[in-house]
Every structure is written in C-alpha cells, then in structure tokens.
Amino acid sequence: MIIRIYAILCCLTAFLHVSAQDKLTVIKAKALVDVRKGQLITPVLIYCRQGKIEKVDSGPNIPSDAIIIDLGGKYLLPGLVDAHSHLCHEYQYELEKVAGANIVTETAITDNATRALIGARNARDMLLAGYTTVRDLGNSGENTDVALRDAINKNWLPGPRIYAATRALSPIGGQFSKMTPDARKVLVPKEYSEICGAEEARKAVREAVFNGADCIKVIVNNNQLSLNQEELTAIVQEAKAANLKVAAHATNGDQPALNAINAGVNSIEHGYTLSAPVLKLMAEKGIYLVPTDRTGVDRYQQRIKRALEAGVKIAFGSDMYYYDAQRNRGEVTVSTYHAYSQSGMSNAQILRSATMNSGELVAGPGKIGLLEPGYLADIIAVDEDPLVKVETLEHVVFVMKEGKVVNRCD
Template structure:
C-alpha cells in the first residue's frame, strides 16, 4: 500500500513537472517571438537635413529606415512602411554620433591637490577601490552620452580593470553610456607616470595603474595580460621624462597586439623622438604629439597613423602642429583627455566645448566634424561600423538646432541622441 502511494505521488510530480515545463517553453517561445517581432519593426527617422560629414554636403529632408540597431536605408521621399515607428525631427539637423578617441572616464583629479606634485595620482590610486572607479566612470559615461558621444575610447588611468567592468555593464544594459573601447593598465617605462617614490611604496602602488616594461619579454607578457583582462586596444606610454621604451620593446608590444587583432595607441611627447619610435613599431595612433615636425607628420600620413591631439586652448605651438598635420593630410581623431573635476559643467559638455581648440588652430568646420565622427570611427572600430550615416552602419545619430557646417558650436547643444537605434535623449 505504501509503495502504491509513493508511486502515485511520484507519477503526479512527474506529470506536474512536464506540464510546467511545457508551459515554460510555451511562454519562452512566445516571448522570444514577440521580441523578434519587435526588433523587426522599422523605425523611420525624418529630419530637416542630414550632414554628410564624409563629403561636406547637407542633404535636405532625409528619411532613414532603422532596423535592429542599424541604418537600413537612407533617401529622400521614401514611403513610410505600415506599422513603422516614426521619429519626426523635421526642424533639426542630424549627423553621426560624436566620438571621443581619448577619454579617462574612471579618472578624476582635483585642481587644489596640484599644490603638491604627484598628490592627485597617489590619492586616487590609494583611496579609490575598483568599484569606486567603475561607479565614477558610470557617472561620466552617462554625461558623455547625454552630450551626444555615442562611442568613446578609454585609455587607462582606471585602476586594474575598472574600465573593462564599466564597458561590460553598459553592454549588458545595466547602465547607460557610450559604446566603449577600453584599454586596461597602460604599458610604460619604470615608474609609469608617477613622481619619484620610495621603493616600498613603488612596489605597492605603481602596478595598480601601469604595467612596467623593462625587457622584450616584459612587453609581450604585458600585452597578453591585457588581452586576458579584456582590453579592446593597448595603450603604451612611450616616454616619461628621460625614460623611454626601446624600439625593440615597442615592436614586441605591437606585434603581440596585432596578433590578437588589437590596435595600439601611443602616448608620445617631448618632440619627435618618442613618436618616431612608435611609428617605426607600427602603432595605430599617436596621442598628444604636441610639437611634431612636418617630417614626422608626413611619415604618419604615409603609414595611415592617426594623430589624436589633446590640446589646451590658446597654445600657439600646439596650434602650429595642428596646421602642419592638416597640411600633411594626417587623419586627426578628436580626443578630449579630460579628467579634472568641474562642478559647473558636465564631462560631456566640456568635451564638446573642446572643438574650439581645433577652430583656433585653423581647421574648417568640416575638418572638425570629420575629426569628431568618421576618423575616430575608423580608428576605434574599423570601416563600416560607426562615424558615418550610411547603410549598414550602427544607428548612432544626434540632432542639433543649427547646421554645424556653418556653426560648429551647435555641437555644444545636442538636443537628440540615438545610440544603436535606441532613443537616449
């Protein structure tokens, strides 16, 4: 009798489990179908004009079909499909989402701490946990996106892996932010970018921000570690004061990175020497390069190496370098390199106001637009993905009140932001 009761109970449990499983599968399939149906719905975006940043043209009354996060079709007078979601920006100018090729989202300095040399970097490294820095990055990522920056490259000074965590959180939809291309710790000469410290402190602190390179083996190992940690690209500090990585070390870094399909960004200052070493090694971009000569810039143009200026306003020698770069036909990718706290303006607003530096140097509005969209788009993601409004590209779109070909400062007041087909603002 007991056996019969047990068997009957087991049978009922099996039946109930199967029924529950069938119900779960039905709901899952139905949900999956509804999701698929929703993603197949076309979004139709209409605007007053589209700025063709590649050719410097203004296309009047454009109509864009957007599906599954990408631009499907662009034209004028296109019909509106049944059931389409309509976005009417008929009084606005649209252009590709802005791109910042040199940011530090998990990094924040304070002006008052500059009274003591090196205080900012030590305090940041010691006091902030990886979680603190990732959350700080979340704040600045949101500010960048709300100002129209749909993609950014974060080049370190983010602790061990805070920027990687930030990127992953954005990709999972936990928080909003630009599409992130991140490095892990920068590869550098001994000491990184820290001021002189006692040996005991060096051993504890420097490795939190930099991987120190002292041999070719160190160089290869560091790149492999960065790849394992989740880097999208590699950042190298070619020189820090009198310490300069060797050509052999730089070549090893680039070789290892290219084997994994990653590009290398080279922080290079102090004249032509460090940049020449990086160029010979085959890097993809020179960061800063404040006073590069025409000869070096010409070599960069021949090798399709990008210049990412991060200039303060009003510095004549920086402006002359921009003029030489334009004359040499070097591709310029905008980089804000902002990391100082400012209570009166957001990080994104500060970045957008930086285009005035390029204007002061004599760049045309079209050249500035290209440096803010198509050039960094190619540098960060390769061709055919971001930085232009063309069929097959991600639907990263911003809108402004005025034609930026006439007034570049209109980029400081972005009124509409779409990232990958989703309206953000």
C-alpha cells in the same frame, strides 16, 4: 541645474522605453550632415532596423508599419566618438596642494569601486552629450573600464560603447613622479603595467588581453624614461596577434613618436610638437594623430597646421580627466573642439575628426562614424547647421545608440 536634471530624467526615461529594434524605424529631419563630403543632404529620412542603418532617403513613401521619429527642423549627425577618454579617472586640482602629488594621490585614495561609479556617472553624461562611442585609454585603476563597458553592454546603465584599454603599458614608474621604492611597488601596478624588455612587453599585452582589453595603450615616454624600439615592436606584434590596435602616447619631440611609428602603432596621442617630416610619415602610413589639445597654446596650434598640411588623418580625442565644478564630463569633453577651431580646422574638419575619423580609428572601417547603409544606427541631432555653427554640438537634443533612442529633449 534644472536643465541638467531634466536632461538626466529625459535620458533615463527614454532608456527604459527603447524603440523596438527589430521593427523598421524611420527618422525624419530637416537635414543630414554628410561629414565625409562636408555638406548637407536635405530633407532626409534614415531607415534603421536591428540597430543598423538600412538606407538614407529623401522620398515620400514610408512603409505604413514603420515607427516614425519626426525630428522636424533638426540636423542629424553620426554619434560622436571620443578616441581618447578617461571615464574612470577624476583628477582633482585641489590635490595639487599636497606637495608633489596629483595622480599619485588620486591612485592612493580612490578605490576601484569608487572609480567604477565615477565612470558610470561620466558614461551617462557622455552619452547625453552625444558620445555614442569612446576609446577609454587607461588611468582606470584595475580594469574598472572593462567592468563599466560590460555593465553598459548588459544595459545595466546608460553610456557610450566603450573600447577599453585596461592598464596602460609604460616605462618604469608609469606616469608618476619620483616616489619611494615601497610606494612604487604598491601604487604603480594599480594604474600601469611597467615594462622593461621585449619579453615583459609581450607579457603586458597578453595580460591586457586576459583582462578584457579591446585596444592597447602604451606610454612611449614619460619624464626621462622611454620605451625602446625593441619593446615597442614587441608590443605591436603581440597586439596585432590578438587583433587589437595600439594607441601610443608620445610627447617631447619626434623620437618617441618615430619609434612608435616604426613599430606600427595605429595612432599617436598628443604629439604636441611633431615636425613636418614625422607628420608626413604618419600620413603615408595611415597613422592617426589624436591631438588632445587645450586652447591658447601656440605650439599645439602650429602642430595641427603642420598636420593638416601633411594630410594626416586627425581623430578627435578629449583626454578629459579632471573634475569640473561647473560642467559635467560630457559638457567639458565636447567643448574641447574649441582648441581645434583655434588651430584653423574648419567646421567640416572638426566634425569629420569627431565622427568618421575617430570612428574608423576606434572600431575599424564600416562600423561607426558615418550615417550610411550598414553602419550602426548611432545618430544625434542638433538645432542648427553644425557646418556653419559648430557650437551647436554643445547642445545635442537627440541621441540614438544602435537604434535605441536614449535621449530626446526638444
């Protein structure tokens, strides 16, 4: 608890005293983790100006007017990117004690103001844990993700850069279990945009755009209902017209994912049991897999092995949305890499998934996820070499977001 309070104070203090962005800032450290190659560059200097990386160097001649941040023996990494977060969603397992309830109850009893405040707390904890960007994929009530994104952008509170989805598009009933028609009418629209037919699909995307979405989340299948090919194709066409990417939740076999792939989505979320041919198709089309896995589940592990063999690009996604009494949202989120380790991903592959790959999926090429000239200066530091000991990711000691130091605890 003391450590957590210290970390928060540390963050908030630094939040108020950001480095001057327009001046040259040089970060000195023992090494930079080149996630693209899976090797270290050492020693290293990163030159930053106006929120971007200007150059990466090892040379001794630092301009005399530069602000120097000397991180001594630390290892530098790109800021982490979670391609599947739910910052404004806090599932309480105790609610399962209410018969048949869970997210239905949560939707009924948690208003949008509370959700925004839950999101503000989670955003701060995510940033402290090293996440400088998240793609927030729904379950945030009525546009609380957009309000949170805007508040962070205005510097009202600390948090990662957010790519917000607003309400997820879904088949009838969203992801809720069976409920009365009256309850459905009131509760489902608070959380989902129900679709039946291509015209409704187009309308739902346009509503999301109007509400401020940066990306589109579609629930391809839930329970016995799935969106069909025509609906998915309309969603992707409409999203592309608005220059938005589409993240497709697809579970239960190959067909839901295949329909989404044929429609042209950018990522398949979960895809717990995807077969080798479908994964190969994804690799050919450059569609990312976002495995939101938990540890100890054999079918998830086998699917990651198949994905690696097929050459699918894997982007880290935590899908973290539950309350944890012991750990804050950032701490729980970062620990989800353990499932990737168990599935046979190397430390370099895990780091790539959580930086370069998720960065490109979420923001497009050349913006975030690498420490190279032209990229945003989203930089974190850890005490040990993460290529050897990936557990060090759970103890991020320095966070810079877009050239501003937001946390330093060393």
